[in-house]
Amino acid sequence: MTEPLPLDVPLHVKYIQQLDEKKDLAYHLTEHLRLNGVYWGLTALCIMGHKDALPRDAMIEYVMACWDESAGAFGAHPGHDAHIHATLSALQVLIMQDALERVDAQRVVAFLISLVGADGRVAGDEFGERDTRFSYILVSALSLLGRLDALEAAHGGKGRELVLDNIVRSMNFDGAFGAEPGAESHGAQVWVCVAALAILGELDRVDRDLLGWWLSERQLPNGGLNGRPEKLEDVCYSWWNLAALSIIGKLHWINRDKLISFILGAQDTEDGGIADRPGDWVDVFHTVFGLAGLSLLGYPGLKDVDPLYCMPAEVIAARGLKREYTTRPRLEAWP
Numbered sequence: 327m328t329e330p331l332p333l334d335v336p337l338h339v340k341y342i343q344q345l346d347e348k349k350d351l352a353y354h355l356t357e358h359l360r361l362n363g364v365y366w367g368l369t370a371l372c373i374m375g376h377k378d379a380l381p382r383d384a385m386i387e388y389v390m391a392c393w394d395e396s397a398g399a400f401g402a403h404p405g406h407d408a409h410i411h412a413t414l415s416a417l418q419v420l421i422m423q424d425a426l427e428r429v430d431a432q433r434v435v436a437f438l439i440s441l442v443g444a445d446g447r448v449a450g451d452e453f454g455e456r457d458t459r460f461s462y463i464l465v466s467a468l469s470l471l472g473r474l475d476a477l478e479a480a481h482g483g484k485g486r487e488l489v490l491d492n493i494v495r496s497m498n499f500d501g502a503f504g505a506e507p508g509a510e511s512h513g514a515q516v517w518v519c520v521a522a523l524a525i526l527g528e529l530d531r532v533d534r535d536l537l538g539w540w541l542s543e544r545q546l547p548n549g550g551l552n553g554r555p556e557k558l559e560d561v562c563y564s565w566w567n568l569a570a571l572s573i574i575g576k577l578h579w580i581n582r583d584k585l586i587s588f589i590l591g592a593q594d595t596e597d598g599g600i601a602d603r604p605g606d607w608v609d610v611f612h613t614v615f616g617l618a619g620l621s622l623l624g625y626p627g628l629k630d631v632d633p634l635y636c637m638p639a640e641v642i643a644a645r646g647l648k649r650e651y652t653t654r655p656r657l658e659a660w661p
Contacts (some may be wrong), residue, residue, distance in 0.1 A: 327527030328426045330614065331590050331591065331593060331595065332660060333590060333593070333617075333620065333625060333627075333628075333660075334593060334595065334598070335374050335375075335376070337593075337595070337597075337598040337601070338370070338374065338593075338598045338599065338613060338617070339371065339374060339376045339598075340598055341594075341597060341598025341599040341608070341613070342367045342370055342379065342380070342598075342599075342610065342613070343363075343379055343442055344535070345363070345367060345610060351379050357402065357406075358402045358403070358406070359402060359405045359566040360402055360403040360416045360445045361389065361392050361400060361401070361402050361403065361412045361416060361419075362402065362411060362412065362415045363417055363610050363611075364385060364388065365415035365416075365418050365419050366610045366613070366614040367380065367610050367614070368380065368385065368419055368422055368423075369418070369422070369614050369618070369631075369636060369637065369638075370449050370610065370613050370614040371392070371622050372422060372629060372637075372638045373464060373614070373617045373618060373629050373631055373638070374617065374628065374629070375627070375628070375629055377422070382423055385419065385423060386419075386420065386423055386425045386428065387484065389416050389419050389420060390428055391404040392404055392406070392412065392416060393416075394406070394407060394408035396408075397434030397437055397452070398430065398436060398437045399410045399412075399413040399433070399434055399437040399438075400413045400415075400416035400447045402582075404568055406624065407451060407452070408437060408451060408452075409450055409451045409516070410438065410441055410448070410449070410450050410451065410460050410464065410467070411450060411459075411460075411463060413434060413437065413438070413463075413467060413638075414466060414467045416429075417429065417434070417470050417471065418470070418635075418637055421612065421637070421641060421645070422637065422638065422641055428550065431471050431473070431510050434467070434471065434475045435468065435471060435476050438464055438467055438468060438476075439476055439477065439480050439485070441460065441464065442464065442477070442480055442481065442485055442488065443488075443490060444481060444488070445488070445492065446487075446489045446490070446492035447461070447492050447506065448460040448461045448489065448492075448493050450461075456506065457505045457506065458492070458493060458496050458503065458504070458505055458515055458517070458518055458519050458522075459505070459514070459518050461489055461492065461493055461518065461519070461522055461602055462517075462518035462519065462521055463523040464477070464489065465477070465489070465526060466521070466522070466525065466634075466635060468633070469525050469647060470609065470645070470647070471604060471643075474486075474526075477489065486526070490523075490526060490528060490531075492506075492507070493519050493523060493606055494523075494531050495507040496509065496515070496519060497519070497531075498510075498511045500536070500540050501532070501533045501536030501537035501539070501540050501623060502515075502516050502537060502541070503515045503516045503518075503519035503520070504542045509566055510554065511540065511542060511554065512553050512554055513541070513551070513552070513553035513554070513563045513566045513567045514553060514562075514563075514566040514572075516537070516540075516541065516566065516567070516570045517565070517566040517569050517570045519566070520532060520537070520570045520573050520574065521569070521570070521573060521633070521634045521635075524573050524634050524649050524651075525634055525647075525649070529573070529574070532574060534574040534575065534576065536619055537570070537574060537576075538571060538574055538576035538579055541567045541571050541576070541579070542571070542576070542580055543555070543581040544563065544567050545580055545581060545584070545585065546559050547582030547587075548584075548588055549581065549583075549585045549587055549588035550563075550564075550585070550588040550589075550603065551563035551564055551567045551568070551580075551585065553566065553567070558603065559588065559589075559603055560602045560603060560612075561589055561592050561600055561602050561612045561616045561619070562602065562611065562612055562615045562616075564585060564588075564589055564615060564616055564618075564619030564620075565614075565615035565616075565619050565622075565636065566615075566620045568580065568585075568619050568622050568623070568633075569618070569619075569622065569633035569634075570633075572622055572633040572651045572652055572653060573633050573634060573649075573651050575650075575651070575652050576652075577622065577652045577653065577654060578652075578654070581625050582624070582654055583661075585619070585623060586620060586623055586625060586660065587606075587661075588603075589616045589619055589620055589645065590620075592604045592606070592608075592612070592616065593608075594608045595618040599612075599613050600612050600613040600616035600617070614636075618631045618636055621653075622653055622654065623654050624653065624654035624655050624656045624657050625656075625657060625660060626656060626657045626658060626659055626660055628656075630653065632647075632648065633651050633653075634647075634649055634651070634653075636648070
């Protein structure tokens with residue numbers, strides 16, 4: 327049995343630094359995720375302790391160039407229509423870069439509240455796609471802005487209960503959650519629902535033992551986690567599933583060493599970055615969530631990440647937003 331590779335931090339930092347330099351076809355085809363990618367890259371750098379590896383001022387100016395003046399929120403790239411996902415990424419980047427004062431918070435709050443339907447479902451934008459992912463983004467963004475009170479006041483004072491009820495009704499018999507009431511349980515949907523409930527102080531709505539069982543059953547013999555039964559393992563579930571387990575206090579139900587080895591095996595040891603599984607093409611999405619999972623597992627040398635927000639734990643604590651969760655003790659060495 328080969329010894330697992332260590333995490334190559336300098337190589338991954340270099341990979342993230344070079345992302346914006348490669349103007350290939352893939353770069354242009356992912357324009358709709360560009361602002362999200364800035365958040366993923368910055369968060370990955372923060373976890374590795376290299377926040378300053380990308381120029382702060384240029385990053386802030388790019389984020390502000392994504393502002394959609396007509397909507398009062400952010401689009402995925404300059405000239406794109408506002409979307410709730412891009413808006414959260416913008417807020418996260420600006421908070422991590424200590425530049426939130428650049429935002430017209432009142433307009434952002436108004437945009438967010440406008441997406442809450444009378445049935446409690448939350449839309450991503452004016453075109454109306456609705457999903458519990460957007461419920462989480464709404465709650466997370468308002469929390470980061472210190473404006474959860476705006477949700478309380480929405481829909482005649484019923485906004486919070488409407489959103490909460492929709493999330494709770496998206497819970498299935500197995501204790502896990504889907505994209506909407508009646509939808510199949512999915513690891514990513516579990517995290518967004520559990521994290522939203524935790525931020526709202528409603529985690530008692532979750533059956534922690536039942537959900538912990540479902541999440542721990544997602545670990546396969548190779549150590550990786552999948553998002554649904556009978557599916558392949560994927561590094562990104564090292565965040566979705568693991569962060570949910572952290573929030574409900576069941577992180578120890580996962581075999582830590584096997585998952586660490588799986589994530590490290592998905593590294594590109596020549597050019598940097600982490601893939602969905604060993605041997606596949608890397609991307610910044612799997613890189614940040616692989617690193618975030620390693621942090622929760624206590625991999626040595628990494629910075630703490632908050633499992634409710636996927637942001638540096640010290641940033642969330644400084645804003646007075648820390649909730650109760652569990653992590654694994656930071657290892658002194660690996661392996």
